[in-house]
Amino acid sequence: MTAIFEAFRFKQKDTFMHGLDPRTTFFMAVSFSIIGMLFLQIIPLLLVFLSMIPFILLARSTRQWFKSLRGLAYLAGFILIINSFFISFSFAISTVLRLVVLMTAFSLFFLTVHPDDFALALIKMHIPYEFAFAFSMAVRYVPTIATETETIRDAQMSRGLELERGNVIQKVRNYIPILIPIIVSSIRRALQVAESLESRAFGSTATRTSLYDLKLRKSDYGMMLVAAVALAFALYVAFVVRIQFPYLLPDWFFWGFPF
Amino acid sequence: MFEYESGHPVLRGLNVELEPGQVVGLMGENGAGKTTLVKQINGLLKPTTGAVYVDGVDTRETSTAQLAKKVGFVFQNADHQLFADSLHAEVAFALRNLDFSKEEIDDRVARYLELFELTRYKDQSPFLLSGGERKRLALASVLCVEPKILILDEPTQAQDALQKEKLLKFMDSFRDPEHILVLVTHDVEFAIKAVDRLLVLSQGQLIADGSPHQILSNPRILDRARLLPPQLTQFAHKLAEQFPEFPLNVATVSEAVEAVNQLIRSQR
Numbered sequence: 001m002t003a004i005f006e007a008f009r010f011k012q013k014d015t016f017m018h019g020l021d022p023r024t025t026f027f028m029a030v031s032f033s034i035i036g037m038l039f040l041q042i043i044p045l046l047l048v049f050l051s052m053i054p055f056i057l058l059a060r061s062t063r064q065w066f067k068s069l070r071g072l073a074y075l076a077g078f079i080l081i082i083n084s085f086f087i088s089f090s091f092a093i094s095t096v097l098r099l100v101v102l103m104t105a106f107s108l109f110f111l112t113v114h115p116d117d118f119a120l121a122l123i124k125m126h127i128p129y130e131f132a133f134a135f136s137m138a139v140r141y142v143p144t145i146a147t148e149t150e151t152i153r154d155a156q157m158s159r160g161l162e163l164e165r166g167n168v169i170q171k172v173r174n175y176i177p178i179l180i181p182i183i184v185s186s187i188r189r190a191l192q193v194a195e196s197l198e199s200r201a202f203g204s205t206a207t208r209t210s211l212y213d214l215k216l217r218k219s220d221y222g223m224m225l226v227a228a229v230a231l232a233f234a235l236y237v238a239f240v241v242r243i244q245f246p247y248l249l250p251d252w253f254f255w256g257f258p259f
Numbered sequence: 260m261f262e263y264e265s266g267h268p269v270l271r272g273l274n275v276e277l278e279p280g281q282v283v284g285l286m287g288e289n290g291a292g293k294t295t296l297v298k299q300i301n302g303l304l305k306p307t308t309g310a311v312y313v314d315g316v317d318t319r320e321t322s323t324a325q326l327a328k329k330v331g332f333v334f335q336n337a338d339h340q341l342f343a344d345s346l347h348a349e350v351a352f353a354l355r356n357l358d359f360s361k362e363e364i365d366d367r368v369a370r371y372l373e374l375f376e377l378t379r380y381k382d383q384s385p386f387l388l389s390g391g392e393r394k395r396l397a398l399a400s401v402l403c404v405e406p407k408i409l410i411l412d413e414p415t416q417a418q419d420a421l422q423k424e425k426l427l428k429f430m431d432s433f434r435d436p437e438h439i440l441v442l443v444t445h446d447v448e449f450a451i452k453a454v455d456r457l458l459v460l461s462q463g464q465l466i467a468d469g470s471p472h473q474i475l476s477n478p479r480i481l482d483r484a485r486l487l488p489p490q491l492t493q494f495a496h497k498l499a500e501q502f503p504e505f506p507l508n509v510a511t512v513s514e515a516v517e518a519v520n521q522l523i524r525s526q527r
Contacts, residue, residue: 148339151334151336152340154303154334155332155334155339155340156340157303157324158301158327158330158332158334158401159327159340159352159401160324160327160328160353160356160357161324161356162322177342177352179342180342181338181339184338185338188338
């Protein structure tokens with residue numbers, strides 16, 4: 001259940017991807033996501049997916065990323081069954097592919113960007129400090145809550161809770177004893193964090209300086225250019241070629257299962 | 260009753276048998292594998308190699324929910340298990356999961372709320388209770404199942420002296436030929452008073468197993484497990500520097516008084 005969080009757990013590594021500016025990685029993740037949202041055909045989505053793999057390899061995070069995909073398997077299976085049943089198998093496959101693309105794009109971002117650098121990047125993008133801080137805190141606490149969720153699940157299982165017991169409605173209800181302690185302890189923690197922030201004079205000065213500064217380097221401009229070109233090309237294909245000159249697109253573009 | 264032979268990579272080469280009638284302490288440095296070991300007892304973790312038997316049942320062939328009838332586990336932080344909208348429902352949770360009859364549930368809930376002095380709050384939300392009360396409620400909600408084996412993970416953390424005293428009394432009441440109580444703790448002063456047998460883990464290996472008195476006055480073991488000896492043992496060691504005949508294995512107040520009396524008599 002918590003394996004999915006692995007995809008967002010930052011690990012410090014010395015790789016090309018980790019060395020990029022957070023704004024670059026953010027731009028790449030957003031571009032990939034937009035491209036993924038533009039198409040709902042199997043082959044184009046597969047191409048988008050394949051084009052992301054080199055970046056995962058560059059970030060040397062294959063194992064973590066793979067773990068997160070495994071965490072996604074349950075949801076993917078659900079989508080696959082529901083969509084094949086109500087629409088078509090091809091549609092189901094492409095929806096799952098789209099989900100995988102989105103997941104990969106953002107896990108690439110969260111795996112290679114330190115939460116603090118991310119906050120810094122948001123401030124550089126003229127987002128008010130309080131919001132940037134809240135966002136980076138949210139990211140920072142994901143692994144903490146994931147660990148806590150495991151402890152809570154263990155505690156309730158020790159009291160005889162069986163998650164797999166009963167019909168569908170009962171199965172959902174089985175999660176209540178896990179969800180409530182997570183919410184309660186998160187609220188308790190939020191209050192504690194707020195108090196400790198205030199006691200360390202959070203927000204006492206209007207203008208803040210930061211210890212580290214972010215600078216875009218040549219590699220950043222290079223990667224952004226690549227992402228921008230890819231995005232422009234995808235937008236062109238999706239909105240110009242596909243609508244006005246669909247006959248220009250090769251047959252494989254629309255390939256799908258006949259069911 | 261409980262055997263453990265090497266397991267999770269965190270734990271290596273362990274072979275322990277716990278007998279009914281014992282209060283067993285489990286100590287060791289942070290990350291030594293204490294929690295990993297106790298989670299093996301109720302099947303939350305299963306050994307990778309070797310086996311764990313609880314009351315003759317192999318944990319690999321049963322589920323945590325099934326073991327919950329025999330093994331009660333009170334976690335460190337009560338907030339990790341309280342969720343119901345009343346104390347009554349909270350205590351009844353485990354009983355319902357284990358398919359007890361309605362009359363039996365009502366009877367046990369009433370008895371255990373009374374035992375932990377919580378009856379007057381029975382229709383309140385658990386979240387309105389104080390920290391100490393929440394801890395007691397967590398204990399009641401596990402004990403109501405009347406497990407043969409009870410595991411307490413750091414029960415003395417953030418408890419005042421009075422609560423510790425009460426806990427000690429409760430633990431004494433659990434010391435009978437039917438039950439096993441496992442206490443995971445860093446609190447040497449509490450352990451020396453509470454346990455009959457002490458296991459010390461260090462880096463996943465059992466480095467000591469025996470009477471708490473002997474172990475907690477053995478500087479080599481204490482050092483490896485990053486524990487400080489009980490204050491009275493430290494006191495005895497200091498005194499022994501001046502008076503070599505002073506016994507070193509002093510750990511409780513009455514022992515210290517006895518030893519000091521003897522010393523005074525011998526000095527006259």
